[in-house]
Amino acid sequence: MMRPIGEMQAGILDAMPLLDEVRVDFDGAIGSVLSRPVDARENLPGFDNAAVDGFAVVSSDVAEIPVELDVVDDIAAGCIPAAVVTTGTASRIMTGAPVPAGADAIIPVEDVEIPGEDRVRILVSGSPGDNIRPAGGSVREGDRVFDAGLRLEATHVSVLASMGIRPLVRRRPIVAIMSTGDELVPPSTAVLDPGLIRDSNRTLIKGRLAELGAEVLDLGIVPDDAAAFGSALDEAVAHADAIVTSGGVSMGAYDVVKMTLRERGTVEFLRVAMQPGKPLGFGAVDGVPFFGLPGNPVSVFVSFEQFVRPALLSMMGAERLFRDRVPGILDDGVTTNPEKTVFVRVTTDRGPDGVWHARRSGGQSSNVLSALAFADALAVVPVGTGRVEPGGSIELEMMRWPEARTREEALGAR
Ligand code: AMP
Ligand code: MG
Numbered sequence: 001m002m003r004p005i006g007e008m009q010a011g012i013l014d015a016m017p018l019l020d021e022v023r024v025d026f027d028g029a030i031g032s033v034l035s036r037p038v039d040a041r042e043n044l045p046g047f048d049n050a051a052v053d054g055f056a057v058v059s060s061d062v063a064e065i066p067v068e069l070d071v072v073d074d075i076a077a078g079c080i081p082a083a084v085v086t087t088g089t090a091s092r093i094m095t096g097a098p099v100p101a102g103a104d105a106i107i108p109v110e111d112v113e114i115p116g117e118d119r120v121r122i123l124v125s126g127s128p129g130d131n132i133r134p135a136g137g138s139v140r141e142g143d144r145v146f147d148a149g150l151r152l153e154a155t156h157v158s159v160l161a162s163m164g165i166r167p168l169v170r171r172r173p174i175v176a177i178m179s180t181g182d183e184l185v186p187p188s189t190a191v192l193d194p195g196l197i198r199d200s201n202r203t204l205i206k207g208r209l210a211e212l213g214a215e216v217l218d219l220g221i222v223p224d225d226a227a228a229f230g231s232a233l234d235e236a237v238a239h240a241d242a243i244v245t246s247g248g249v250s251m252g253a254y255d256v257v258k259m260t261l262r263e264r265g266t267v268e269f270l271r272v273a274m275q276p277g278k279p280l281g282f283g284a285v286d287g288v289p290f291f292g293l294p295g296n297p298v299s300v301f302v303s304f305e306q307f308v309r310p311a312l313l314s315m316m317g318a319e320r321l322f323r324d325r326v327p328g329i330l331d332d333g334v335t336t337n338p339e340k341t342v343f344v345r346v347t348t349d350r351g352p353d354g355v356w357h358a359r360r361s362g363g364q365s366s367n368v369l370s371a372l373a374f375a376d377a378l379a380v381v382p383v384g385t386g387r388v389e390p391g392g393s394i395e396l397e398m399m400r401w402p403e404a405r406t407r408e409e410a411l412g413a414r
Pocket of ligand 2: 180247295
């Protein structure tokens, strides 16, 4: 019996431990997940301040214009006002400087003339609050700013930085990776001996792990040999929070991962109702979550996306675990095995109708890496479907947004 993919994903997520909490510095926080909600400890901005360079005035003074006022102070950003603004007076003020007591509006410098030293002529009227950024206008003390489970991007961390809050996050997972197979040689191998292939899976997995902010423990290429695989596992369980292998989990005579883990750990070798990526080993070795991915590179990719990525995000405490899906049209149609959820590698673009259109990005065999590289999305054909006609509707799991535009596309012809 093949396991439905959703059931497999649920089982994996249920088995994932949560990594420890750590407090991290701002720059190091990007890519980590908040373990606690963040509440503001102070107002942001902390004080009323000028939104423009100009003159702080009493707004009732400038209801009728033009009007001339005495300039009593000059307030740069970072300074404390030295004078109170009273009727008939104004203070020159720079963007971000504290609004002086008495003033309730800032007249932009573009809307005044300077008739003489310490005098300003206001040419445009103002009302209370004009060009003032009020204290707490961005964030109020006590406000819930971010919920736990948020994966921090630079924009989020900049908010934390503005509040001086070093966040509590979950530690990033250390992930041990290895490629198994007697046929594998390092990618730097210039000339291949007969029957050998370059190991591309580790490069792929490392890239995906980097995107997640995981730390990689690279155990290299492991031959199809029980002793070698066993010692690589020893190294992995000693240091890693999760183990990801490729190869050796299907029905072959030398499937070392499968054979070794019959005697060690609690890893189940399953057939998932999906394509590519049907064979999968999942469980724990000495308590460390273990993912035995298939060997074929495209299967590795899809299995990583469907199982490992959500699992690691879950360990990191993330609320959102799965990539977004958008409805689209499969222009060229596809016939699939109706017993499986099939992930079709597709390129996408948004048609003049504003709808996402997808086409197969190349051969759909699980060894065709190039079609994967050209793909923007996985078009998901669910179990029980079997065929999508050309122009038929489909869900697109976006792996990247093909939004990058050329100069001509963005700005028109030169
Ligand atoms: P296996 O599941 O070990 O039988 O591997 C399935 C297929 O994937 C075989 O054709 C392998 O040569 C290929 N393969 C396994 N590991 C890698 C790897 N690290 N890089 C590229 N291809 C691989
Ligand atoms: Mg193999």
